[in-house]
Amino acid sequence: MDLSGKTAIVTGSSRGIGRAIALELGQAGASVVINYSSNDAAAEEVKKQIEDSGGAAVTIQADVTDYNQCESMIQNTIEHFGRIDILVNNAGITRDNLLARMKAEEWQDVIDTNLTGVYNCCRAALRPLLKQKSGGRIINIASVAGIHGNTGQANYAAAKGGVISFTRTLAKELGSRGITVNAVAPGFIETEMTEILSEGMKEQVISRIALGRLGKPEDVASVVLFLASSADYVTGQVIAVDGNLSM
Amino acid sequence: MSVETKVKEIVADQLEVAIDKLSAETTFEDIDADSLDVVELVMALEEEFDLEISDQEIENINSIGDVIKYIESKV
Numbered sequence: 001m002d003l004s005g006k007t008a009i010v011t012g013s014s015r016g017i018g019r020a021i022a023l024e025l026g027q028a029g030a031s032v033v034i035n036y037s038s039n040d041a042a043a044e045e046v047k048k049q050i051e052d053s054g055g056a057a058v059t060i061q062a063d064v065t066d067y068n069q070c071e072s073m074i075q076n077t078i079e080h081f082g083r084i085d086i087l088v089n090n091a092g093i094t095r096d097n098l099l100a101r102m103k104a105e106e107w108q109d110v111i112d113t114n115l116t117g118v119y120n121c122c123r124a125a126l127r128p129l130l131k132q133k134s135g136g137r138i139i140n141i142a143s144v145a146g147i148h149g150n151t152g153q154a155n156y157a158a159a160k161g162g163v164i165s166f167t168r169t170l171a172k173e174l175g176s177r178g179i180t181v182n183a184v185a186p187g188f189i190e191t192e193m194t195e196i197l198s199e200g201m202k203e204q205v206i207s208r209i210a211l212g213r214l215g216k217p218e219d220v221a222s223v224v225l226f227l228a229s230s231a232d233y234v235t236g237q238v239i240a241v242d243g244n245l246s247m
Numbered sequence: 248m249s250v251e252t253k254v255k256e257i258v259a260d261q262l263e264v265a266i267d268k269l270s271a272e273t274t275f276e277d278i279d280a281d282s283l284d285v286v287e288l289v290m291a292l293e294e295e296f297d298l299e300i301s302d303q304e305i306e307n308i309n310s311i312g313d314v315i316k317y318i319e320s321k322v
Contacts, residue, residue: 127290
């Protein structure tokens with residue numbers, strides 16, 4: 001799984017799953033763009049970690065909900081590393097609430113970041129990817145909530161379900177150009193996003209996971225690395241990384 | 248360089264066809280260009296001639312001659 005000479009952009013990679021993905025791709029030799037929206041210090045920390053292990057990385061602040069910012073991020077990437085090979089759309093937020101209580105703003109914020117953000121980054125990356133004529137890898141981080149639905153997450157599940165359908169469609173549109181497009185659907189992964197769950201709830205979740213534990217960000221990152229490197233003949237797929245969670 | 252020569256060069260390069268096979272009458276269908284090929288060609292033309300071609304305008308472009316006529320009307 002050697003990614004030397006390749007450039008990877010990982011959106012939302014200052015922490016959580018994105019951070020683990022950035023580190024994993026950097027470890028495999030890719031030059032990594034660490035995109036973040038606000039946590040400058042955390043992004044710098046990821047950059048330092050990649051550089052300390054001999055890799056190349058740069059941090060780029062960009063709000064994925066804004067197309068122009070995504071376009072500058074792509075231009076910036078090419079100025080820095082000369083090309084782009086791998087795009088990992090990971091940036092995501094949650095605004096959980098039962099639908100009966102869900103405000104329009106909670107709905108919209110999640111759709112804007114988790115779904116429109118994926119469109120913005122893919123759209124902006126497409127011109128250089130096509131121009132390079134050397135294929136490419138797009139990996140979208142969805143969620144098992146986007147497959148099964150999840151109480152309190154109508155907004156999140158809708159956005160992630162959208163990401164899955166978007167992935168399947170883009171795989172068809174870009175297959176002839178050697179660009180693969182796949183989605184990874186994490187289950188319950190130990191991050192700040194799931195930290196809010198009470199111990200009781202965690203126990204209850206774990207009882208529904210065949211592997212008997214919550215996932216780690218690295219569990220997701222290793223599957224992303226597989227899709228970014230050796231999975232030459234895999235496209236339009238959704239891989240659940242959930243320890244076989246029954247929802 | 249004339250617009251015609253430049254357009255033919257871009258088409259030949261983008262769609263990987265021999266430039267001497269291209270004439271004003273050549274349609275995209277003739278050279279087996281699919282819809283994404285046409286989009287890629289449009290992106291290359293936009294860059295080369297520094298203009299923006301709308302989706303509606305793309306629909307009316309079916310041959311090399313159409314492209315040349317369109318570019319000449321814009322530059």
